Amino acid sequence: MTPRTLVPSILLVDDHPSNLLALGAVLEPLGMHLVRASSGKEALTHLLREEFAAIVLDVQMPDMDGFEVAALIRRRERTREVPIIFISAIHRDDNHQAKGYAHGAVDYLPKPFSPDVLRAKVSALADLWRRGEVNRMREAMQFERERAELLARERRAHTEAARSASVLDVVVGRAPIGIAIVDADLRCERINAPLAATSSGAHTEPHIGLPLAEVLPEGSDTVLLAERLRQVFATGEPLLNVEVGWQVDRRALANCYPVYVEGHVERVALMVVEATRGRAED
Incomplete structure (x- = not known):
């Protein structure tokens, strides 16, 4: 796994272009790969194509709100573990925050939020993702080493068996x-x-x-x-x-x-x- 593949992707979802622009400006200093979606449907399409370390998801969106998008994300085996940070300008009360956590959110930030807080939360989730990727990389490398050793032993055993069979054929035949x-x-x-x-x-x-x-x-x-x-x-x-x-x-x-x-x-x-x-x- 190359260092480039350890750069986490963050999915930003908001139906207002100005909000997407603002989220991008806040998170740009982290040096991560930021992917923007202007609807829940577009977000789900991105999730089918790419792996994300975290999702920053606006709650209030037309057609499909953030809670509905989160529910669909949690239904898919591939995406159900992706952490979600909800952002909402109008749903600020405890009931809506509890609803967000019930839909799998790891955090719920009411607007206006502190840019430093959002960067810190996304950075922490990205670090968790990197550690997981490093562990998976190590496990994959270990698996490949063990598989290579097993194949080498099998080849040696087959070679030795063939050599022994040849010797046996000569002894028996003569x-x-x-x-x-x-x-x-x-x-x-x-x-x-x-x-x-x-x-x-x-x-x-x-x-x-x-x-x-x-x-x-x-x-x-x-x-x-x-x-x-x-x-x-x-x-x-x-x-x-x-x-x-x-x-x-x-x-x-x-x-x-x-x-x-x-x-x-x-x-x-x-x-x-x-x-x-x-x-x-x-």
Whole structure:
């Protein structure tokens, strides 16, 4: 926020041009942005376009008096907190002053008023507005700093996750033993060629997202292995050297390791090491 934006705008409302001129002359030394309106309707139009630190409002006006204008100002969410100083030449009694305060006025000055008093009151309201703007500016800057830090952390986390995923892909893909990483539904998130080859020898990509039971050969050992994987998800404890066999002359040892994310088992890593091989394939 620039210093120029901290110059408060003051709305002066009076149906007599001479009164507007006089109000402007009184408040001009304060160095504020003075906006003049010669009717309640014009004042409401200005309030739709601009933010004001205070309104100096004549009570006695044709068509729409100051009280009616104030009531409309208070009905709008955007303008209901703008302080109003009523000025009146004829409504000088306590009843009319009480009516002005009931319509949201912060002050009620009968004419003739002291120029010094009006300047002091408007200056005080402008100072309150400036402090509010400064606080809003600080809050906005703090919010932007926190948002930037959060975005930076997210970018770093995404970069680190992508780097970790790349390393994991290399490790899994190049390992000489069968490796698969499955989610809680026992679907393959990663599976390398040695393990995929136990089923069909096909490439690993078509197996991603499939249930592990559909990737591995059918049989009791595959069912047993699935039960072991579910056990790891349930207990969080690894299971080692689970014997499995998918062919008569080939058997292997499966090891299941839990993968924790924020204290919970989110994935299980399955590693299958061939234990025996019949001579028919030697």
